Amino acid sequence: MKQSKLFLNTLRENPADADVASHRLMLRAGLMRQLTAGVYTFLPLGYRVLSKIEAIVRQEMDNAGAQEVLLPAMQPAELWQQSGRWEDYGAELIRFQDRHDRTMVLGPTHEEVITSLVQNEVQSYRQLPVTLYQIQTKFRDEPRPRAGLLRGREFRMKDAYSFDLDEAGLDASYQAMYDAYCRIFDRLGVEYRAVEADSGAIGGEAGNHEFMVLSEAGEDTIAGCSHCSYAANVEKAVGQALPQADASQTPAREKVATPGTKTIEDLVRVLGVSASQIIKVVVYLADGKPVAACLRGDHEVNEVKLKKVLGAKDLTMASAEEVLRETGKPVGFVGPDCGLKVVFDRDILSIADGVAASNEAGYHDIHVVPNRDFPVPETADIRMAAAGDLCVKCGQPLRLFRGIEVGHVFKLGTKYSKAFGATYTDESGAERTIIMGCYGLGTSRVIPAVIEQCHDENGIIWPIAIAPYHVHIVPVNIKDEQQVKAAESLYHRLHAAGVEVLLDDRDERPGVKFKDADLIGLPVRVTIGSKIAEGNVELKIRRTGEVQVLTVEQAFETILGIVK
Amino acid sequence: MKQSKLFLNTLRENPADADVASHRLMLRAGLMRQLTAGVYTFLPLGYRVLSKIEAIVRQEMDNAGAQEVLLPAMQPAELWQQSGRWEDYGAELIRFQDRHDRTMVLGPTHEEVITSLVQNEVQSYRQLPVTLYQIQTKFRDEPRPRAGLLRGREFRMKDAYSFDLDEAGLDASYQAMYDAYCRIFDRLGVEYRAVEADSGAIGGEAGNHEFMVLSEAGEDTIAGCSHCSYAANVEKAVGQALPQADASQTPAREKVATPGTKTIEDLVRVLGVSASQIIKVVVYLADGKPVAACLRGDHEVNEVKLKKVLGAKDLTMASAEEVLRETGKPVGFVGPDCGLKVVFDRDILSIADGVAASNEAGYHDIHVVPNRDFPVPETADIRMAAAGDLCVKCGQPLRLFRGIEVGHVFKLGTKYSKAFGATYTDESGAERTIIMGCYGLGTSRVIPAVIEQCHDENGIIWPIAIAPYHVHIVPVNIKDEQQVKAAESLYHRLHAAGVEVLLDDRDERPGVKFKDADLIGLPVRVTIGSKIAEGNVELKIRRTGEVQVLTVEQAFETILGIVK
Secondary structure (H helix, E strand, O other), X not given: OEOOOOOOOOOOOOOOOOOOHHHHXXXXXXXXXXXXXXXXXXXXXXXXXXXXXXXXXXXXXXXXXXXXXXXOOEEEHHHHHHHOHHHHOHHHOEEEEOOOOOEEEEOOOOHHHHHHHHHHHOOEHHHOOEEEEEEEEEEOOOOOOEXXXXXXXXXXXXXXXXXXXXXXXXXXXXXXXXXXXXXXXXXXXXXXXXXXXXXXXXXXXXXXXXXXXXXXXXXXXXXXXXXXXXXXXXXXXXXXXXXXXXXXXXXXXXXXXXXXXXXXXXHHHHHOOOHHHEEEXXXXXXXXXXXXXXXXXXXXXXXXXXXXXXOOOOEEEOOHHHXXXXXXXXXXXXXXXXXXXXXXEHHXXXXXXXXXXXXXXXXXXXXXXXXXXXXXXXXXOOEOOOOOOEEOXXXXXXXXXXXXXXXXXXXXXXXXXXXXXXXXXXXXXXXXXXXXXXXXXOHHHHHXXXXXXXXXXXXXXXXXXXXXXXXXXXXXXXXXXXXHHHHXXXXXXXXXXXXXXXXXXXXXXXXXXHHHHHHHOOOEEEXXXXXXXXXXXXXXXXXXXXXXXXXXXXXXXXXXXXXX | OEOOOOOOOOOOOOOOOOOOHHHHHHHHOOOEEEEEOOEEEEOHHHHHHHHHHHHHHHHHHHHOOOEEOEOOOEEEHHHHHHHOHHHHOHHHOEXXXXXXXXXXXXXXXXXXXXXXXXXXXXXXXXHOOEEEEEEEEEEOOOOOOEOHHHEOOEEEEEEEEEEEOOHHHHHHHHHHHHHHHHHHHHHHOOOEEEEEOOOOOOOOOOOEEEEEEEOOOOOEEEEEEOOOOOEEEOOXXXXXXXXXXXXXXXXXXXXXXXXXXXXXXXXXXXHOOOHHHXXXXXXXXXXXXXXXXXXXXOOOEOHHHHHHHHOOOOEEEOOHHHHHHHHOOOOOOOOOOOOOOEEEEHHHHHOOOEEEEOOOOOXXXXXXXXXXXXXXXXXXXXXXXXXXXXXXXXXXXXXXXEEEEEEEEEEEEOHHHHHOOOEEEOOOOOEEEOEEEEEEEOHHHHHHHHHHHOEEOOEEOOOHHHOOOOEEEEEOOOOOHHHXXXXXXXXXXXXXXXXXXXXXXXXXXXXHHHHHHHHHOOOXXXXXXXXXXXXXXXXXXOOXXXXXXXXXXXXXXXXHHHHO
C-alpha cells in the first residue's frame, strides 16, 4: 500500500479525554475514530488489525472442532423473558419496538438464541457433542463507556457455546476451548494469564477462567504465582494460611488512650506498631442483620468470600450511624469482643502481640492475643489475597497484577438448557438435559490490550502477527530519483514475496515520516536515504530500536526471515 | 468435515410459508433457520457459503483499490436529521433510546456516518480520491419480509462509498466499481445483467445501474437486448420508436355502437381488431390536475416517464368518479379529443387504421388515423418497453426478464457532502464540495439469488466458487470396512490437496444419503459402494447428472482438475 493513497490521518497532539495510552495511540495512529460515546469506526489500519485477530481466532476455533455460525443481532424480547435475563440485564440491554410494536433487543450475547436453536435442532444423543461459534458485533449499553475500545457500547466478539451429553463431555469441551484460547494468545504475542474467576451464582469449581492480558490499565486485579501457573482474580484468589503465632511471651493485655485515631494508619503512627499487629473489625449488614468481620490491619475484607461464608444474598458495609446503632460504639473503636456475631479471618491467628479496640471511644488495648484475650471459635478465609502470600500450589510468593479481561470460558451447566427445554434422548430412550458451556473473546478489545503492553513514548510496537503491515519503507526524499526507484523496487519485491508493505511515498520532511512510522509502529522499518548511492539501506526493528545498515539484498532476506 | 459431526438437519418436507424455491431449499438443506420474521440464523453450511461470497467481494474491492473499514451499526439520530433522511426513511429505520435517552438508529446504510467521517478527515485535494467499503450486518424494518433472505430485516451487505474531486473523478471511481461488480458476478457463476435504473430525484444519466441476477422469483422486470449488452429496468428502458404508419388508404372515420365494452380485450373481441390498433386514453391527476395519456392498446403507460414529461411531483391514475367528473364521460369511452390536456406516446403514430372512443358512452369510432382525425401536436416516450421492441443500441429485439437486485452502483453527486459540509481545498486554495458515489451489494441476498438459478427438483446445484464444500464422499454402507477405508483415505488425500470435502460417515440407508447429497448440492459426489472391491468408485457431477465409474486414482485426479 502506498501511504499517499491510504485513508490515514495521524494526529500530532494527544486527543482530549483519552487518558489511557492505548486509547490515545489508537486515535493518534489513525486506527479508529469515535462516532458517539463508546461507539467507534475502524479505519483501514485498525480494520486490518481487527481482521488479523479475528482470522487467528477463527483458525483456532476451527482447529478445536468448533463450527462457525452467524446468529442475529435482532432478537425477540420473549427469548430474554424466557431465560429471566429480561430483568437481570437491566439498562445494558438495548431494547426497541419494531414497526409492528413487537419488542426486540440487540444481542449483547447469544445464550438465548443459540439455546433455542439447539432445542429445535437436537433430538438425539447422536447429534452431540457440538460446539458452535460466531464472530460478531455486539451491543451493550454501558453506563460509562471508557478508554476507547476497552469498554464500548458496540464491540466485536467471538462467542462460542458447547453442548454436551454430560459433565465429562463438558469438561472435555471446556478444556478444548481453554487450550484454543492459550494458542490464540500465544500467537497474538502478548503476556497473559488464565485466571480462576469467581463463578458467582453459577458454575462449579475450575469451570470459570478469565483470560487476562497483563496491564496497569486493566480494571481487574489478579493474584498470580511468581513461579507456577496459578493465577486467580483477586476476588477468588487464595494463598496459604499464615503460620499461627507463638504468643507465649506476650505481656498481659493493657488499655491505652488513643484519642482521635480513626484509621489503621493513625494507630500505626500513635502506637508505633505495624499494621499487621492490628486486629481490625469491620461491621457489615448481611441481609439487613449486623455482623462483624475481624482480620489483620494489613489485610482487606474480600466481600465475595465473606458473603459465601455467611450464605448471605446481600452484603453492605455498615455506615457510621449503623455501626453506632448496632454496637453502641463509634467507628474505629469496635473490638473483636463487641457482642456482634463475628467472622474471623484465619490469619488473625498469626498475630502474636496485637492491638484491638477497647469497645470504648478513645481507647485501644495493646498486647492482645487472639484466642487468649477473646475467643476465636472458628476461622475462615475472608480476605483478599495480598502480594507475598504463598501460592497454594507451589508455596512460592504470589504477586498482584492488573489485567484486561479479553476472554472468559465458563461452564454454564443447565441454566439455559433448562429454561429453553433443550434436551436430548439418550441411548436408553430417556430424555436428558443438555449441558452447556460458553466461551467469549473480545476481538476488538484485544487491540487496546495488546497496545497497552506493546508501546513506548513514540507510539505502538505491533507484534508481527497482528501488525497492519509488516514493513514500512521510508524513502527519505521522494525528489531523489534513486531513493524512489530503490524504494519502489523493494516494495514490489517484498509484496510479490507475500510481505505486507506500507510505502511512505509522501512528500513530507524526514522528521514527519519517522515520527509517523514510530507512531504507527510496524515491526520493521527500511529507511532509504543517501546511503543508497552505495547500495545500502537502514533496517530498524521497532521493538528493540536496533538499526542495521544492509545492502538492499540483505535487507530483503532479513525481512523474509522475520516475517516467515 | 465428517457429516456425523456437522451441525446439520436436512428437512424431508417443504416448510410451510416458504413459497419461493430458494427459501424452501435454504431451510431444507439446513443453511439457515428463522429466528423471527425476516431475521435468520446462518447455520454452518450457510455460513460457509456467505463467507465465500464475502471473500470474493472483498478481493475484488481490494483489487479495485477500495479500502476496508467498519462503521458502527449504532448511529446518533442527529446524523439522520442532518441529511433529511430521519423523516424520509420512515418506519424502515429502526430507532431506539439509549440509557441516557439519546435517540439512536440502527444503520440500514451508512451515507451519513461515512460522509461525516470524511468531512472530519479530509481537508486537502491531496487526500482524494478515496473509496472506502465495509462488509456488515444491516437493519431495515421491512413492512413485509418475504422469501427468506430475499427480503429480510437483518441482512449482510457490502457498501462502498467513493469521494472524488470532480465529476471526471466520480466517473472513474464509478467505472472501477462497475467493473469490480462484473468480476464478482462472473466469479460467482451466475447469469446477471447490469441494468440501467431510474435514478429518481438524484443522479445523472448512466450513473445508476442495478446488478440483477436473472430469475422468475425476482421482484423487478428488466428489458434487455437479446443481442448486445443493453438492459434497463423496465421503468427506465427505451426501445426504438416504431415506424410511422402509412394511412393513405385508410377509409374515413365511422362511429359504431360498442355497448358494454369496458376493456381493450372487449373491444378486440367485439370489433375484431388487434389491440395494437386501439387508441387508448388513460386519465391521470398530475399534482391534482387532470391530464390524459394516449397510447396504443397493446402498450402500458410508464408512470415514471410520464411524470418526468409532465414535470409533476405526484401522479395518480384517476378513479372512475374522477374520470366522469373531469371529462363528463364514463371510463372506457374517453377519446383522444376529449378536451383534456393529452400527452401522446410517440408510437401512437404507428397506427394506420385505429379505433378510438367517441367521447360518448356505448360508441367507438373505427378507421381513426392520428394526426388526421385528431391533432397530435407532439409526442414523447411515455410507455413501458415491451418484448419485441428494437434495441436503441443495436436494433435487435428486446426481451423481458425478471431479476433479483443484488447490487446497485449509484452516482450520488453532492447530496450528502453538501448536507455534511464535506469539502476540500483545491490546488488554488479554493474550497470545493466533494463528489460522492455509493455502491451496495447484498452479500446475503446473493445466496438465494444464486439458488434460484441453480437448483432442480432434487435440491441445490452450487457453483463451485461458493459451494459450502467441493466434494461429497458417500460410502454406501459404513458397516463395510473396505468402503469406509477407501472413503477415509480419499477424504484425507483430497483434504491434504486443499479440496474441501464432506464425508457422509452416517449410518443411514443409501437412499437417505443420496437424497441429502442432492439436496445439499455439492458440485461433485463420489459414491463408494460395492464396486470398490474392484477398486472403482462412481463420480457424479451434480449440475449435469453425468456419472463416471473411475478408479480411486482417476477420481482423485478428476476432482483436482475440477476444483483448481
